[in-house]
Every structure is written in structure tokens, then in C-alpha cells.
Amino acid sequence: MEEVIKCKYGCTSTLSRLDLKIVDNILLNIYHHLQYSYSQVGDYKSGAEYAAAFLLHDPLNANMLTNKKYLMQEKNVPEKWFQPPQREVEHMQRLDTLAELMQYLHTEYVSQHSLGKKRQKQLAELEGFLGGNIKVNATAADLGGTERFVADGFATPEQCSHLINMCQKVGVAGYTRGVGDPPVHFSEREAIFSLGINQSQHLVEEGKLASPLLSMYLELSENTRRYTQMYFNLHELYFDFTHLVCRTALDERSSRDDLSHPVHADNCAIQKDGTCHKTSSSYTHRAYSGLLYLNDNFEGGEFFFTDNHKHEQSSVKPKCGRLVAFNAGDYHGVKAVRSGRRCALAVWFTLDPHHSEQSRADARDMLDKLHNHNLVHDEL
Ligand SMILES: O=C(O)CCC(=O)C(=O)O
Ligand SMILES: [Fe+2]
Incomplete structure (x- = not known):
């Protein structure tokens, strides 16, 4: 089926x-x-x-x-x-129903039908993930939704500062929603810089970025994928898009009431009446989203979930190694970064292998080639 x-x-x-x-x-x-x-x-x-x-x-x-x-x-x-x-109207309705069915199959249906040995094995794997260092500190119930969690322990302080430096030094101005999309800016009061896998690979090839940094970038994001897949008890989760993103306050007046990232969903476009439409420009194949935070030395910048009327349900304070993961259809946003710089490794996952992020495979190939030719230098 x-x-x-x-x-x-x-x-x-x-x-x-x-x-x-x-x-x-x-x-x-x-x-x-x-x-x-x-x-x-x-x-x-x-x-x-x-x-x-x-x-x-x-x-x-x-x-x-x-x-x-x-x-x-x-x-x-x-x-x-x-x-x-x-x-055409019927086609759109069919797509919505199929998307709901897929979601159901991957969550309720699978979890009801695999409570046996397989699930037990998965739970044990979750416990032992990254040497048993991951600690879930908020579940869906705590966060006011059905498919959400916050867990700590996905990166060490050293790894966080390497990724922040990388985005700061070689990131490009603007926020990119996906491959080929023009960069956007959300708030005039913040500078936003991002760095995708593709750009990082080119920088390694040009000798402008140390290859172990790219390996670390891939590895930390891969850990978030494996954990999210197991946590939500999914059959197979693929990356759709990965980027590092830093938001820096330009205007340090504390009276800001704008948002760093307006309330949105990652796989549909929110309409005035609160419903969310699967428009063609809204990355409808994205099923789950994750943010691995890299620092906490800034003011503001809390991530928050909302209901369909954009009323806040819960918020998450970023810190190094903290992952928030959720259903990509959930409404969420980021509060204004009032001072300092806030950085995160953002990941979007799909259940559809056709959309699997090509640049990750390309980057891995390139790193393997460097490795085979002994061209990897250890220093970061
Ligand atoms: O950085 C965050 O906490 C969330 C950003 C976000 O929702 C997005 O990039 O789609
Ligand atoms: Fe988002």
C-alpha cells in the first residue's frame, strides 16, 4: 500500500x-x-x-x-x-489527501504496527545514540504539537565554533530557501548570511576552506537526520536541503517588535484564513525540519511554534548542540535577534528519494577522492 x-x-x-x-x-x-x-x-x-x-x-x-x-x-x-x-481542482485535492495518507502511514500506522521488536531495537539505538550523550528535554506534548522534540548533545563547543567561523568567514549574504533560489532577507535590522553544502564544496576545491570542516558539516547534519528518523519512527528520511545560517543584529535597540523570521511553515504557504496551501513554490515534499543550534551568546532569537492563528504555543532557546525537529507543516518563527549573532545548522528532510539532496553526495565523492589521494590536511 x-x-x-x-x-x-x-x-x-x-x-x-x-x-x-x-x-x-x-x-x-x-x-x-x-x-x-x-x-x-x-x-x-x-x-x-x-x-x-x-x-x-x-x-x-x-x-x-x-x-x-x-x-x-x-x-x-x-x-x-x-x-x-x-x-485540476480534483488533482490538487487528491495530492492533499495522498500527502495526509503518507504522513499517517509514516507516523500513526507505522508506530501502531511496529511496537514489537523493531521499535524496541530503535528505542535502544536512540538511547545509545552518540555514546548515550543525547538528552531529550522537550517532547511534542511539552511543545504543544504532535510531532516535535528538542534534544541536546548534537555538537561539542569546539564543533559549534568551527561551524560559526565557517559561516562567518565564507558564508554569502542572504538566506537561501533551497538550491537555485535567490537569497532573501527577512529583517532590515539584521544581517543574514548562509552557506550551503554546494558552496562549501566549491570553497574546498578552491583551497579556501579546509576539507575537515566540510566533513564535520556533513557529519553533524547526518546525525540530526539519523536521530530524527528514529525518533519519529520513520522508514527512511532523506535530506532535501542543508544550510548554515547566521543572523546578526544591526540595530541593537531593545524595542524591536519585528521578527527575525516571520511565522511560516516549511512545506506550504500560510493563507490569510490560517490554512496552509501546498503551492508549487512552497517545497511541498519537505516532511520534517530541524535546526541544530550553534550558540547562545546573543539576545532574543528564540525559536517558537504557533497554532494556526499564529498564537505562540511554545518557544525554544537556542544553545550549542541543541536540536529542535518537527513536522515541516508546523507553524513556527524566530524572534528578533536584539544583539549579537545567532547561528544554526538548518536541515530539511523529505520522504521522497527523488528529492534527495544531490550536493551532499557530490561533496562526499569529492572528500573521498581527496582522502584517497592523501590530500586531506588535519588542521581545521
Ligand atoms: O533558525 C531557526 O530557529 C528557524 C529558521 C526557520 O524556521 C527556517 O529557516 O525555515
Ligand atoms: Fe522554517
């Missing part, structure tokens, strides 16, 4: 493969072309229909909203023509 659901859910990405490469947003590209072509030949009704199909996936897309405005103002197309084809 699980395989069938996975296959159906992954259908769009499987069919998006051209020459073995995934073409992002293939469906949206097709709707865009259809909207354009129908409008060009004067069939505005069909043009409007495909504009609506596009906007169903990506309601805030600026280009398509401009096209819609053009059709309404210049071609007198009435608003009621902007109805997506019924089959």
Missing part, C-alpha cells in the same frame, strides 16, 4: 523527468504556455481557465497576476471565467 501511495504522490515529479533531469514546475510551465497560446489566438475563455489553473498552484505569482489583470482590463474578460478546470 505504501509503495502505491508513494508512486501516486510522486507522479508529477516522475513525469517531470526530461533526459533524466527533473524539470521544476513542469505543470505550471504547461499552464503558462496554454494561457498564453489561447490568449494569442483570441480564445480568452480558455486563456482565463489556464491562468486560473496556474494560480491554483501558485496564487501569488506576480507574472500570472499581471496576465490576469491584462485579460480583465484590456480584453474585458469577466472574473467568472477565471475558473480552473474541475479536473
